[in-house]
Amino acid sequence: MSDKLQKRSTTSLKEKTHYALAFGLIATMLVVANFPMFVVFFFGIFAYFLWKTFSQPSRNETREIFEFYLNANEILRDDERRWFGFEVQEVVGRGERLLQIMNGAPPLVYFALGALYNKIGDHKSAVNHLSYVIENDNADEATYVYPSPDLRNYVRILRKIEREPAEAPQTSAAVRALERARRNRGKAMLQNSRLELEKQNEEKRALLQEQAGSTEQSRSVVSRDDEAVPQNSFEVASRSLFSSDGELRKSRPSAKRSRSKRGKSNEEPFADRKPISEVLHDIYDKNIQ
Numbered sequence: 001m002s003d004k005l006q007k008r009s010t011t012s013l014k015e016k017t018h019y020a021l022a023f024g025l026i027a028t029m030l031v032v033a034n035f036p037m038f039v040v041f042f043f044g045i046f047a048y049f050l051w052k053t054f055s056q057p058s059r060n061e062t063r064e065i066f067e068f069y070l071n072a073n074e075i076l077r078d079d080e081r082r083w084f085g086f087e088v089q090e091v092v093g094r095g096e097r098l099l100q101i102m103n104g105a106p107p108l109v110y111f112a113l114g115a116l117y118n119k120i121g122d123h124k125s126a127v128n129h130l131s132y133v134i135e136n137d138n139a140d141e142a143t144y145v146y147p148s149p150d151l152r153n154y155v156r157i158l159r160k161i162e163r164e165p166a167e168a169p170q171t172s173a174a175v176r177a178l179e180r181a182r183r184n185r186g187k188a189m190l191q192n193s194r195l196e197l198e199k200q201n202e203e204k205r206a207l208l209q210e211q212a213g214s215t216e217q218s219r220s221v222v223s224r225d226d227e228a229v230p231q232n233s234f235e236v237a238s239r240s241l242f243s244s245d246g247e248l249r250k251s252r253p254s255a256k257r258s259r260s261k262r263g264k265s266n267e268e269p270f271a272d273r274k275p276i277s278e279v280l281h282d283i284y285d286k287n288i289q
Helices: 002-032 037-055 059-076 085-101 107-120 123-135 149-163 169-241 252-266 276-288
Strands: none
Touching: 002 037, 059 085, 059 107, 059 149, 059 169, 085 107, 107 123, 107 169, 123 169, 149 169
């Protein structure tokens, strides 16, 4: 985290240098274009105030951090209050937004967000945030040597609340409770989230294996059905080709030939009949003799 803050500080210095060079270039162009000096001076003052206005850290972000502490402490507190799911999700979304928009968010934000994830059962996110706060040396407040303007403003308000807790008693109590939970129950939360995450991963692996086994079984059933169809068709074809005693049956053309043979056998008594002329000629020859 300290390396990130050093890079951000260097980046901020580079941005200021770029702004100064851009302003000097524009001022030089205006002077070369014969603009009056008071116009250039007025333009420079206007650009300076405009830059300071947009570069100031937003006080709303710092106020949102302490409101996030209040809401997170109420949800994490062991009492008889029952919270709706959308309420917890809204607080979690606020914490994630703070991590995105704030340069160098305080470690307590990471812990509160990780504890909320642990409470709602999102153990993967809980491990990511809690391990950063508890096991990472860069998450210690002593390593924040080069603060961003947002972090400096946050620390200023935090010290004021710690010196005068009567001015914001609920916020002061929430900050102390979260710090105490981070110190006393942080490691236990992280260990619990890791065990639950491993259990969830094992259940997912078992479910995937079961689904893969059922898919493989269905494929084997389909393949057996596909193999049975040709076998049955072969049996039907063999039955149609072979008779009961194993002899090959004759096809329909042979039956036609048998019918033609039977037709010829019926016509055989008249096959050797002589013509009428030969019969008369034989009778005539016999009479003459």
